[in-house]
Amino acid sequence: MTGRPPVPVIIDCDTGVDDALALLFAARHPGLDLRAVTCVAGNTHVDQVVRNTLTVLEQAGAPEIPVGRGAERPLIEPPRDAHHVHGRDGMGDLGLPAPVRRPAGVDAVTLLRREILASDRPVTLVPTAPLTNIALLLRTHPEVTANIERIVFMGGAVATGNATAVAEFNVWHDPEAAAVLLTAGVPVTMYGLDVFERVLVPPPDVRRLRESAEPGARLAGRLLSHRGPATGEHDPRGGLGDAGAVCSVADPAGLTTHRLPVEVNLAPGPARGQTVVDRRPRPGEAELHGEMREQRLVDVALDIDADRYVRLYLTTVEAAGPRGRRAPQDARR
Template sequence: MQSAPLSPQAARSHQSPLPVILDCDPGHDDAIALIMALANPQLEVLAVTTSAGNQTPDKTLRNALRILTLLGRTEVPVAAGAPKPLIRELIIADNVHGETGLDGPDLPEPGFEPVPLKAWELMAQQIRASEQPVTLVPTGPLTNIATFLLAYPELKSKVERIVLMGGAAGVGNWTPAAEFNIFVDPQAADIVFRSGIAITMCGLDVTHEAQIMEADVARMRAIDNPVAQCVADLLEFFVIYHKDPKWGFDGAPLHDPCTIAWLLQPEMFRGIDCHVAIETRSELTLGMTVVDRFGLTGKPANAHVLLGVDRQRFVDLLADSLRVW
């Protein structure tokens, strides 16, 4: 069992492609993260699993299948996960992502079927078969990851790292204290952060710096292929919610693609190793990621917490990824 996170440099020391499993709840930014991952040969996407979160489980599964159909990557196995959090009732973010979960672009219908396995069963199958340790990349609630860890403790040593989008060292975006993904299933997040597996946490502190501006959307629109046009459509819809003055954004934060960008170019990010605990009981702060930046608890670091990013490099990486298609 790993007791401390690897350095960012160590996470990308592989000579061969890094095997990853993407666990997502598409969602505009999940879809863009999936597109980025499959565009870059440094990553080998072993499977895609889906969770409920941004929309209901039937819609997030369908959206993953639609994106992979658009990309012509129907060989990637896809499995649906838990229909609701471990304990709580499901909360969705349809006010952000629309009725379908991917409102905006005209996406194809799914061109293939999911495999007849649950998300955690597919994870276990792929991790067992992999010659290298596998990196898990959850960009939604952590229900599927927690279920996998509980069901297959013998495979924990074959998970190299969990690179997740969730949490914050500062304020939340769904409640004053909690970020959406962690708030949806705080009990699952607690299991993940207690697992002993190396974690990279892409929380709101970094994702709010990874904003896409109107000029960036125009840059994506100018890339002449169907995938880039889809991403431009996704971004134009996604910007609408984030124009609310209460957020103070100049553009729209691309939360989930930060996970893929860190795997590809960790040097564009800055962060710290520290202990992160999950609040699972408080009425006021349920789902809060309690980030011990100053070592006040004396507990060992269990996560590499990202706090900032070179925004221009991030946008450049997205544009380069879209030119592949």
Template sequence: MTGTTTRIPLILDVDTGIDDSLALLYLLASPEAEIVAITCTAGNVPARQVAINNLAWLELCGREGVEVSLGAEIPVIQPLMTTEETHGPQGIGHAELPAPSQEISARHATAVWIDTVRSRPGEVIGLVTGPLTNLALALKLCPELPLLLKRLVIMGGAFNYPGNTTPTTEWNIAVDPDAAKIVFDAFSVVPADRRPVICALDVTERIEMKPEHIAALAEAAGSTPAEIISPDDALGLRSTASNTVIRHLSDAVRFYMEFHRDQDQGFLAHMHDPFAAAIALDPSLGTTRAATVDVELAGTLTRGQTVADWRGMWGREPNADIVVDTDPAEFFRMVIDRVGRFAREVG
């Protein structure tokens, strides 16, 4: 990092998660990212497993001093659902990370959110790549939080696009739609240049990580032998990469590719959360369109659907900037460059 690099302080609120894992690696590899804290919520896997996963990745990467706090272990109202069939029994696919020695913070995630934005008003970007439960709970205790946060970036929702959980709902919103409603309503007070940025399925399902991307990452990291993931491999084949970061990442992503293949989506992995991480650092990576976003809570078939009013038909001001386009090739170029170089440094 050069002396002129401007640091961007971030709170990460996650449900790690295979794609959350790569998002964390991307931020660790980005010199402009200052990870202030990681708050954990239940989603892909239970919240305590999420916290362990984050501690394990941090320790594997030699990063000390990042607070990892436990937050909501259940949604605001509805029962918890998790998706180990998508992310593996521990949430990190076939990877088996060494058990971390660092402890989970004694502070609850809501306290971390509130204390951080109050101590650094107008500075911190919130990045939520899981359900919005922790942030919703923090808003109940600190209604002024939206005005204290510099900006919020959310991975979630689907607009004029099929869901990945029900026909109309995206996973993060479906896990806790009531929390999402609380957040979108609360952030309606922020000025236009600080509206939340939403990375929804419409764009994130275009971020398709394929075996050649893993091979390129391994090459950039100087890992041997060549990291070849093939759809013809035996199910669950484990990596023998010499580089520890590449080996564990490859084992995690292989599981994700196997899942997508089983869902007839191809031998690939949708990297929703790393894209949101990249947008948090550099919003110019995506083209956005302002809209008024709300969440359906009462629909028998559509509970959890995110609805965008693009034309002002509700008579309410826009409360979000939705990413509607990006260049996936440029995104993967940055991932390979940054994470590959970082993995080489870590060893």
């Protein structure tokens, strides 16, 4: 540790398997101060997301972090879940117990505004889900941008999509919300599929986590062992997925980004939800003929030190217990 104070972080998630891995890491890394978690429909319906989130925080032994229920559906599109990947309950159908904890008494947007404005230092937002809550926050309470350090979102792709040939699930689920995020006027990092799929935990480490006597580490192992059609029944490795985005906040040096123009395709058709990333070294014919488009500069993740983040994740989650950084009187809500 460098002696620097922990980074104030808020995670906005649709807690499925890899969102849960991200929460376990955020609750335990000493360089992160997890101030709140907000929930949105995505991998599963929002009430199940809230339940999953509370259960994970309990299993992690996290302090009483406020959890807010957010949007039930995208701004325009109908809700479309990912049960085929994450199971009926969004958590690999592991049969986890119902949480004892209860969500905060305010909605996600209200909770986001309150925690951002109350922070004594600028907050880093880490959305690992469709961006509906974030878009509603930015449009309803634009004053929060003055106390947002950066938004590091898991979403988008430079190359190949997963929801469609070109669109990644979180952006495809609510393209308009993603477009709002890119015009927020705060620094944005896009942790997309180009790096998302590369951080894989080796089989011996997955087995060791599964056999741990410590509940949080054991849950991480069970989640990493989940096998849906996206991973394959015979693939023994476990993908960190969304957790890699949180690792990049704790250890930015493991992520290589390039500042590039990005826009979201909002038109109907097969390219809807695509993050169009302009990697050209010079203007093309469209620009030369005066057909200029408004594009936002985003720090796009193009390379990652996967082994570094795997080591960081394992070291953090296998620590003796969570780092409770908030004093009891601050565990409000």
